[in-house]
Amino acid sequence: MKRVAAELALTVRDARVRWIGAMLVLLLALTGFGAWREAQLYAAQAAQITAAERARWLGQDAKNPHSADHFGLWVFRPSAPLAVLDPGTEPYTGRMVRVEAHVFNDAVYRAVQDAGPLVRTGLGTIADIVQLVVPLAAILLGFSAFAADRERGTLRLALGNGAPPGRLFAARFAALLLVLILVVGCPLLAIGGLVMTGQDGADWQVPARLLSWIAVQIAYASVFLLLAMLVSLVARTARAALAAALVAWVLLCVAAPRLATASVDALAPALSYREVRARIDAGFRAHKTAEAGDERAREVLTRYGVDNASELPVDLDGLMMFENESHNFAVYDRELGAFFESLASQERAFAWAGLLSPRVALQALSQTLAGTDFAQHAHFVWSAEAYRRRISERMNGEIRDRPQQGRGRLIAGSELWQQIPPFVHAPLPFTQSLADARVPALVLALWLALLAGLSLPMIRRLKP
């Protein structure tokens, strides 16, 4: 403890440390505040448009229920509160989904056109800073830990007078880690606090997500701190240590993630979206031919034991529409289910690709804990689809159950519209996110263990 305090005192006297700290705090504060404002704006817009859409749905003219189904409405994906810290997949997926008859809107990779201005300007997010700039800062803090002492000659005096290398390393690591916690952890906590005051993210379990998210970022930063200190254990000069650590940074943070993406694409390719859509169309087409329709109509008459549609207790068109939709739902489930599963398995492969780069592991971990991962998006898409199907089934059911017997088309009014509840999306619970975070967390832990394991023998052999 005394050693840590002494190291900390020495560290904070270093002008370089103060500069790095100030820059990080400033950068995180500015970016975080910007993202928070952005999120507030988005939340307000989403609430406004959601209310307008609800009013538009309820206020629509009296019309045939199927026309109302086509009339449709827009639903919003609620942004995860911690998207302020890590927007994850949110900028690359649609924020609004149109709910309408027959069409499953999947809102995958809707990319830039409805992404926020922050992303459009390429200004960088908190996650970008934590993934790229914080490791750099950790390296700038750690590279001199032993190399500068070796170069100056103070390491000789210290080691020759009974400073145990293991404790020296531990104390220096602890002191630098405390600095990182102070200049990274605290600003992140403050931004998280800001997020919590503004939004009612109760079903997001924001505090638990925030704390685990920050812990993971600190763990990631310590990977690079350890790396820099490890290089510093053997480098002859501080300059050589810095150069080597920077090369490692480029490899791990810039080059390896590209390699990871390329290998995941090669080893676990996603299904082609166009082919999936073509298979869906084919599935519909086979069902939609005139002969198939006549066949199903005859089957219905047989089922009810009547010769003529006018003798049916139900509306034939409504019934057939209802049953056709069930068929379509099954096609969607099968084809888009496979498509989403291929994307999800890519995500899983990506988490393992973290073995190539801690940044890749962190990316997966960070999005999952923030609630902005692909799983959350897929969950939203399917819950919007479930809502759409409820509307279709209610509208088609209304037609089916009210046969008009030649009185023309059924016209429904606002009592029916009101039977459709507003869309409410419940995100995947935190426990689910934790389960999804297991692999990337393991991979990040492996990185820490690897570096700690490498440094142990080097610490024992520490020379002035």
Place this chain on the structure above:
Amino acid sequence: MHIEQRELPQAEADNPVLAIRAAVKRFGARTALNGLDLTLRAGEVFALLGPNGAGKTTTINLILGFLKPDAGAVQVCGIEAGSDPVGARGHVAYIPEQVALYPGLSGIENLRYFATLAGLDLSVDASRRLLTEAGLPEEAQGRPAASYSKGMRQKVGIAVALARQARLLLLDEPTSGLDPSAAADFSVTVRHAAERGTAVLMATHDLYRVREMADRVGVLSRGRIVEDIDPKTLDHVALEHLYIERLAEITA
């Protein structure tokens, strides 16, 4: 020195503090030490005499475990320095030839920092006493070490080593940065430490100091100690003569 020395059990005090047996150290084709033997008991002051490049610093690096011997053994208080350098260094205090300090810290802060690293808790008062003892003037003790001369840094190094109260004190050319009066003071300090039971190994080529500080003088030549004598038995002239004779052998 006003710091109390730890009591040593009699049996431990009888064992050599330093035992080097047939140590060999090569740097590539160059053999720096070639079967060096040296035993040092508590309270003894041994001067390792030799010209530049004779292998004095190499010997000290072996004792500190900074270098591993290619053959032979180096033990500090029974601990093998090659295999357990940290354990061996636990008994050693060391003043390198060039004492380097943190330039932004004062003498007191430097001393307290190095003491903390060694696991000692040194108060500001105790630090002042030690620095004064080592010969660093009071008014300089609070100034940043960046402004210190080589001799002043050396004195802080002396204080760092003294604070350790170690069983073995290693001095590499300790008087090289000191003015004559400071060197004389330093001789007294070293003698005090020896009286309290510290074994002292001093690498030097300063023949003049050797006589007033050392109990034994070893002349290092061709990587071994070729002469182990009591300097009191020789006068200055005889000592110098002997040394030059040996030097001539080396350069021959």
